[in-house]
Amino acid sequence: MYSFDVEKPTSIAEAVAALGSDDEAQALGGGQTLIPTLKQRLASPSKLVSLSGIAEMQGISADGSVVSIGGATPHGVVASEVAQSYPALAALAGNIGDPAVRNRGTIGGSLANNDPAACYPAAALASGATIVTNAREIAADDYFDGLFTTALEEGEIVTQVRLPVPEAANYQKFVQPASRFALVGVFVAKFADGVRVAVTGASEEGVFRWAEAEAALSGNFSADALEGLTVAADGMMADIHGSKAYRAHLIAVLTKRAVAAAA
């Protein structure tokens, strides 16, 4: 890696100031994406501003209808602490990477990075989450903006994620054999006012909601309601691990499984 400075502020305000003072500064969450990128010399920030020493960005609170997770909370903490309040989310977090990744990687980092094969974006979108930053609150529906792109501005920090807790939910992750990220992942969340289905890993546009499935499930929350529904292969990603058609096929299979598991 190239050399860089490191700062470890203890408040959001200090972090925002540190990021604002230098065009080339970059936030450091758990480093599970950023550090490998630096090691390969694919990025050359002048300064890393670590978010892991900021107490107000850590921890989880649940009030029954909403789970609020600090932006610097590691996946491992989410996996254990929302096990009661939002089991589908806990299961998702507990299946990211390996223990080392879960102990370092953070929800804020994952949502900021918006890897098209990442898991959290599916949960955030299906839950209708609110992404809270140092500057504003962004609805998940307005936040994700294609591969590795989000509504975040330069230097904006994800400080908290608020996820409404569904009546029933499930995440089905079909792993890519090498990376074990999602080759396709489907998060289904049933709320009193309807069902939301978010798909990760599949589309060239990144995480998306499968509107037809949502409509079908909102009337009848059962796998049977999905019978015959398919996603067009056009617009899906293709690589050595799966064709467009395969990914499109998996979306339908996994959605059914998620509904069956949630119902």
Added chain:
Amino acid sequence: MPKDSGIGASPKRREDVRFLTGTGNYTDDINLNGQAYVHFLRSDMAHARINSIDTAAASAMPGVVRIFTGADFEGVGGIPCGWQITDKHGEAMQEPAHPVLAQGKARYVGDAIAAVVADTAEQARDAAEAIELDMEELPAVIDMKAAVQEGATKVHDDLTSNLCYDWGFVEENKPAVEEAFANAAHVTTLELVNNRLIANPMEPRVAVGDFNRATGDSTLYTTSQNPHVIRLLMGAFVLGIPEHKLRVIAPDVGGGFGTKIFHYAEEAFCTFAAKALNRAVKWTSSRSEAFISDAHGRDHVSTIQLALDADNNFTALRTDTYANMGAYLSTFAPSVPTWLHGTLMAGNYKTPLIYVNVKAVFTNTVPVDAYRGAGRPEATYQLERVIDKAARELGVDPIALRRQNFITEFPYATPVAVEYDTGDYNATMDKLEEIADFAGFDARRAASEAKGKVRGLGVNCYIEACGIAPSNLVGQLGARAGLYESATVRVNATGGLVVMTGSHSHGQGHETSFPQVIAEMIGIDESMVEIVHGDTANTPMGMGTYGSRSLAVGGSAMVRATEKIITKAKKIAAHILEASDADIELKDGQFSVAGTDKSLAWGDVTLAAYVPHNYPLEDIEPGLEETAFYDPANFTYPSGAYACEVELDPETGKVSIERFAAADDFGNVVNPMIVEGQVHGGIGQGIGQALLEGAVYNEDGQLLSASYMDYAMPRADDLPFYQVDHSCQTPCTHNPLGVKGCGEAGAIGSPPAVVNAVVDALQSMGKDVTHVDMPLSPARVWSAMNE
């Protein structure tokens, strides 16, 4: 009762204490005074003309000691190839020059173009980025069949084509084979790919070159399976350093799997630069670099045909293979698809007529060479897949078809130039049927079905030729080396022994198993024996470890040396006991005179050898140290039968391995626990090949699977618990221990079992699928189901 020491016991591996507590001494742990670091600037194009390399700005960067390019190696030899193949017309293979640093052209992504030596590794890397390259990209040659078409772009302009050789084996048999096919009652044909693999040992490659100006001695520390081979190849062919001025040390090595056999340019570079700069030079491969610079394995595309008569007897076999050599010939590359592959095509079967054709092809990819099993997995995979397909076409039981065609009489001379000394293929198949619980399969299949899954069962046999190899034979076949092994046994005055072996241990447990043999021979405790290996300065010239040869060849050398020790020790004992040599018996570490109660302890005799006060000095020299070189009379032929049960998810194509059973015949077994570990590891790699691993290039020659994000290594949860058995033992008839070798068996025997099982599952769903190429990823299996 299992023994608790000596041959047949399973003491825990003594080397694991240091390996598991982080106290091993690996090459990267070696840091010499004042050492500099090298970073290789590697081509990011698969095929390009190097118009110019401007190092001026880079040379001025902080810490830079010197930047080397191909021009600095013009007077230096190239990386040699250790095996010459003669083609079917009697011509020598085409052998391109292989410079230490690219000259004129870069020929694969990863080809080293320049080497920056600097005070720190980071400085070297910084400066490498500042080198200005003027490269003109050329069309890349990736697909083997396209590469040998008329008019294809040439990887090497000075060769006549991209065809390294066109090998026919046995060429004289060809007309008879063709006639047998013309007369066959049934012919089964199968086209298949043996997927390209990257070995990925846990420890990446490292080299440290050193030069002592006062003595003129060069030393290379390297991650090698065979330090003497590196010393000979590098000293004699590349750098012109005689062996007595060159020491090669391969200390603890964290896995090799074949890819650390070869002499690599980085080793020669570090040794050369250390002398040129009068300063130690170190290179540590990153994992990313390993993907594009370690020799890859396999990568064959084959068409195999099996002819049967009306009674389902195999009457002939023929196979055509395209074998990828990559851009240059790695050390043993030409031998892998030929002598390590063609000679195995008989398998366990008495097929009377066999013809093997292999076209070795240059492409703009990383050089390809031996990987665990080397040639033998490729042969076994073709053969066992085509037999399975034939059984389906004929509607006969695949096991019965195999049994019907088994070789049952030994020694057996195959039509592909080797003679099996012993074996009992029905015995391993019987054992397999028992441990794999074939009787319970239908119930397990029904249970899978109840879960919405489809279960399949695959069975296959394998044979391998290992204990490599009789030197005179391999010499006739084109090897530019002998393949004997050596050992010096030094007995110390107080009775302890040190064995200096030419074998090299990089995971095989020699430090534990070799002492078991000596302890058994003398009747002393294993803790009295220490194994020294991996340093050309203190071991006799040996050929190293690969081809499951260490115990069969290296162990035999050690036995021969120990026999000489015992003979001499008996003479000493006879003198002291005032008896004749012939009457001395050695048992449980005691020398006694037959028929008397006179005896002497082992330690009394060893002490007398070094304090020769009462000693037959007129007959024998003092001291107790002997060396033996052992050249095997034949290969050894381990064999076995494997079974795999898979569960297939019909909606997604995902395959999981539910059961795996292996019944092996390794002849005599010294340490059953180590043998089981070797089999487990081999099966793990074989399952990796079958389900997960695959090195994939795009048409521009970019490696798409260039990190663990895309190259799928098997993880613990991809693998089942294994049932392994090695109780069927037909000892090797020609080595003193009766051992056959077990290191590669698992990797050879397991891929066809997995693929046979998946095809069985697909067929049981009513799918007309007769083959799916490895790796059987969910996407591939799903496509096969839905075609």
